[in-house]
Amino acid sequence: MDLIRMKNVKKVYKNGVTAVYDLDLTIEKGEFVFVIGSTGCGKSTLIKMLYRAEKPTSGIINIGGIDVAKLKNRNVYKIRRKIGVVFQDFKLLERSTVYENVAFTLEVFGIPKAEIHEKVLKVLDLVGLKHKVKNYPNQLSGGEQQRVAIARAIVNGPKLLICDEPTGNLDETTSLGIMQVLEEINKLGTTIIMVTHDTDIVQRMQKRVVLLDSGRILKDYEKGTYRHEAI
Amino acid sequence: MKLFRMLGRNIRDSFKSVFRNFSLSLASISCITITLIVVALSMVLSANVNNFADNVEKDLTIVVFIERGASDEIIEKLGDSIDLLNYVESKTFKDRMDITKEMIEEDRTFEMILSKYTRENTPVRDEYLIKVTDIEKIGEVADNIRKLDNVYGVEYGETIIDSLITIFDVLRKASYISVIALVLVTAFLISNTIKITIFSRKREIEIMRLVGASNLNIKIPFIFEGLFLGIIGTIIPIILTTYGYVAIYQHFNGQVFSPFLKLISPTPFVYQTSLLLLVIGMLVGMFGSYRAVKKHLKI
Known part of the structure; x- marks a missing residue:
C-alpha cells in the first residue's frame, strides 16, 4: 500500500533555479529507501518537500492521505506530527537534557506525563541511550546526539521517518551503529527515506535506491547497491 | 484536561526558559525596567499636574x-x-x-x-x-x-482665569499625549529587545515547528515568557514609584511651594500607578514576544 505518492512534482525557487522536474515517485508502507545523487541534484529539495519545509511549485505530494503540497503554512504541523525528521546537524535543543529533547515532541501534543515518561524511556532504550537521560547534548558524542535526534523523531510512532544525511557528520563505526538503529526502526514497520552520500552504507544495506540527477529520477533500483555512476 | 495540561506545561516551560536564557532575559528585563521607570515618572508628573489644575479650578x-x-x-x-x-x-x-x-x-x-x-x-x-x-x-x-x-x-477674574484654563487644558493634553507616546515607545523598544532575544532562539522555534508544534503551541510559551519578563521588569519601577513617591510626598509635606500646588496623596495613588505599570509591563511583554515569535513561524 502506498504511503507516499508524488506526481508531476516540480520545484522552481524564487531565484529561477529549478531543483526538481516533473518527478513521479511512489513509496510503499514499510519500505527503506535511499535517495542518492551528486550535490545539487535535488535530493534535499525532494525531502524538504516531503516534510513541507519547501512547497512544490506544482504537482501532488500525498503522504498518508494528506496532500502536503496544498497545506497552508499554519497547518504544516498536521503532516509533521505524522512524520519524523532526522538531520545531519541533529537539531537538538542545547539547553534541554536528552530526556527533555525527546519528551518535547510528546509534550507538544499534550500527552500525559506518565505516558511521556514511559514512551521516552522505551525509545531511548531502543537507541541505546537510556543511561544518558540527564545529559545535555554537548555532553554527548556526535553518534549519541544523532541517536537522541532519532529517538525524538520516532517517539511519536510516525509512519514515516525522513533522514537527511544522518551519518554525514559521523565516523564509519558510529554511522554503522546509527544504521543498525534505523534498520530496527524499519523492521518495526516505519517507512524510512534516507538521503546519503555514504557509499558503504548504501552497499551494505541492500535497500531500494532512488538515484537523482539534475532534478530528475535517473534510476530506481529495487534492491539497489551503490553504483559509481552517482555521487 | 489536555488543555490544562498543555497550559501548565507552557507556563512551566516559559518560566524555565526565562532562567535558561538568563543573559538574554536580563537584557529584556533591563529594557522593560528602564523604560517603565521613565513611564512611571511621566505618569506621576502628569497625574500631579492634573491634580494641580483640578485644585486650582475647584477654587474658581x-x-x-x-x-x-x-x-x-x-x-x-x-x-x-x-x-x-x-x-x-x-x-x-x-x-x-x-x-x-x-x-x-x-x-x-x-x-x-x-x-x-x-x-x-x-x-x-x-x-x-x-x-x-x-x-x-x-x-x-x-x-x-x-x-x-x-x-x-x-x-470671576476673566482674563487670568481664561488664560489659566487654556494653560491647564494644554498641560493636561500634553501630559496625556506624553504618557501615551512614552508607552508606545516603551512597547516598541521592549518588543525589539525581545525580538533580538527570540532571534537567538530561532533554532529552537525551528525545531518546535519540525517536531509538529502548531503555531499556537509555539507562540503560547513565548507569550508567557514575555509576560514573566514584563512582570519581573516592573518590580523595580513599582518599588521606585511606591517608596520614591511616598518619600517625595513626605519631604515636601504634601505640597510644592504653595498650598495651591498640592501633591496627590500617596494612598491609593501609588497602588493605582503600580497596578497600571504592572499591566503595561505584562501587556508590552506579551505583545513584544508575540510580535517577535510570529516572524519566525514560516520555516
Whole structure:
C-alpha cells in the first residue's frame, strides 16, 4: 500500500533555479529507501518537500492521505506530527537534557506525563541511550546526539521517518551503529527515506535506491547497491 | 484536561526558559525596567499636574454683586434664578456685614474706612458666590448671571482665569499625549529587545515547528515568557514609584511651594500607578514576544 505518492512534482525557487522536474515517485508502507545523487541534484529539495519545509511549485505530494503540497503554512504541523525528521546537524535543543529533547515532541501534543515518561524511556532504550537521560547534548558524542535526534523523531510512532544525511557528520563505526538503529526502526514497520552520500552504507544495506540527477529520477533500483555512476 | 495540561506545561516551560536564557532575559528585563521607570515618572508628573489644575479650578468662583437695597425676598428670588442656570454647581450667599467683618479681619486698615458705615449705607454689597460644574463654562455662566435682574456686577477674574484654563487644558493634553507616546515607545523598544532575544532562539522555534508544534503551541510559551519578563521588569519601577513617591510626598509635606500646588496623596495613588505599570509591563511583554515569535513561524 502506498504511503507516499508524488506526481508531476516540480520545484522552481524564487531565484529561477529549478531543483526538481516533473518527478513521479511512489513509496510503499514499510519500505527503506535511499535517495542518492551528486550535490545539487535535488535530493534535499525532494525531502524538504516531503516534510513541507519547501512547497512544490506544482504537482501532488500525498503522504498518508494528506496532500502536503496544498497545506497552508499554519497547518504544516498536521503532516509533521505524522512524520519524523532526522538531520545531519541533529537539531537538538542545547539547553534541554536528552530526556527533555525527546519528551518535547510528546509534550507538544499534550500527552500525559506518565505516558511521556514511559514512551521516552522505551525509545531511548531502543537507541541505546537510556543511561544518558540527564545529559545535555554537548555532553554527548556526535553518534549519541544523532541517536537522541532519532529517538525524538520516532517517539511519536510516525509512519514515516525522513533522514537527511544522518551519518554525514559521523565516523564509519558510529554511522554503522546509527544504521543498525534505523534498520530496527524499519523492521518495526516505519517507512524510512534516507538521503546519503555514504557509499558503504548504501552497499551494505541492500535497500531500494532512488538515484537523482539534475532534478530528475535517473534510476530506481529495487534492491539497489551503490553504483559509481552517482555521487 | 489536555488543555490544562498543555497550559501548565507552557507556563512551566516559559518560566524555565526565562532562567535558561538568563543573559538574554536580563537584557529584556533591563529594557522593560528602564523604560517603565521613565513611564512611571511621566505618569506621576502628569497625574500631579492634573491634580494641580483640578485644585486650582475647584477654587474658581464667580462673585455676584447684588444691587443695593434689594430685599431679602428679591435676593432669594435671584438665588432661585441662578440655581436654574446651566452648569451651576452651588451658590453661597454672603451678607455685606459678614464680608465687611472678613475684610477687617484680613486687613486692619479696612477697619478705619469701613467702621464709619452702617448696614444701610455701607459701600460693600451682598454677594452670591457661585461654583460651576464645568470650569470651561465659567464665562458662559457669568454672562447669564449678568443678564439677571438685581445683579450689579459679576466678577470671576476673566482674563487670568481664561488664560489659566487654556494653560491647564494644554498641560493636561500634553501630559496625556506624553504618557501615551512614552508607552508606545516603551512597547516598541521592549518588543525589539525581545525580538533580538527570540532571534537567538530561532533554532529552537525551528525545531518546535519540525517536531509538529502548531503555531499556537509555539507562540503560547513565548507569550508567557514575555509576560514573566514584563512582570519581573516592573518590580523595580513599582518599588521606585511606591517608596520614591511616598518619600517625595513626605519631604515636601504634601505640597510644592504653595498650598495651591498640592501633591496627590500617596494612598491609593501609588497602588493605582503600580497596578497600571504592572499591566503595561505584562501587556508590552506579551505583545513584544508575540510580535517577535510570529516572524519566525514560516520555516
